Amino acid sequence: MSQSLMSKSLISKKLPKLTAILNSKAPYSNSAGKDALDIALIFGSFEQPTSLFFQGDGVWQLIQGQNGTIISVKDYLKTFAAFEFYDIENIYICQESLIQRGLTADFHIEQVQVLARRVFAEKLATHHTVLRF
Amino acid sequence: MPTLHIVRQSAFNSDDFAQCLQVLRNNDVIVFIDDGCYNLHHKLINTIDSEADIKLKVVEKHALARAITIDEALYTVINMNNLVELTLTTNRVITWQ
Numbered sequence: 001m002s003q004s005l006m007s008k009s010l011i012s013k014k015l016p017k018l019t020a021i022l023n024s025k026a027p028y029s030n031s032a033g034k035d036a037l038d039i040a041l042i043f044g045s046f047e048q049p050t051s052l053f054f055q056g057d058g059v060w061q062l063i064q065g066q067n068g069t070i071i072s073v074k075d076y077l078k079t080f081a082a083f084e085f086y087d088i089e090n091i092y093i094c095q096e097s098l099i100q101r102g103l104t105a106d107f108h109i110e111q112v113q114v115l116a117r118r119v120f121a122e123k124l125a126t127h128h129t130v131l132r133f
Numbered sequence: 134m135p136t137l138h139i140v141r142q143s144a145f146n147s148d149d150f151a152q153c154l155q156v157l158r159n160n161d162v163i164v165f166i167d168d169g170c171y172n173l174h175h176k177l178i179n180t181i182d183s184e185a186d187i188k189l190k191v192v193e194k195h196a197l198a199r200a201i202t203i204d205e206a207l208y209t210v211i212n213m214n215n216l217v218e219l220t221l222t223t224n225r226v227i228t229w230q
Contacts, residue, residue, distance in 0.1 A: 022227070024148075024149070024152055055152050055155065055156070056148050056151075056152045057148070094155065096155060097152075097155075117155055117156075120155070120156065121155065121156040121157065121158055122158070124156050125134060125136060125156075125158055125224075125225070127225065128224075128225060129225065130136075130225055130226070130227045132227055132228060132229065132230075
């Protein structure tokens, strides 16, 4: 590693880190959504600024009316209601992904912001670290 | 403020590359590795705005192993050391897998 790169790396460690968690999977066929939720709540517990992004099939995690218990899956989506208690207030969803799936902005939590594709991309780029699930 | 996008899945088999393109911004860098190399010949490649100055790079061994031809006018051929360096010279990394 060159010296300039090393100093850049050291400097960036001193700045406050904004973390984005990018959700891309539907809720029930794998553990990605639950894993993302666990990480978000852990970051929240340690007062680390964290934003949630939902894109692709990940948008299904926010849609109203789901009930995993019907198919014997633990319904972790209900825990989303706790985000405000963990100071997770920045929740963004990709409008284009909603449209592609014929979905409307009818979510089971309230503070979701629907963003057009370009705004969604710009918002994501304001974060230092992006973890995708 | 470029983002490094590491694409590891074939768009013939998953939606990951399409989602990557949804959040692509001017001057970003895309590296195709593993099965992501199959995207070199996927029609989605043609949807990338040529004016956006997106850098397209491919890990040479991963493409060669899959008998994927590389148009070096479009793609920069890199190795794993180059990939590590890219993680340090870009502002953030998103892995699409």
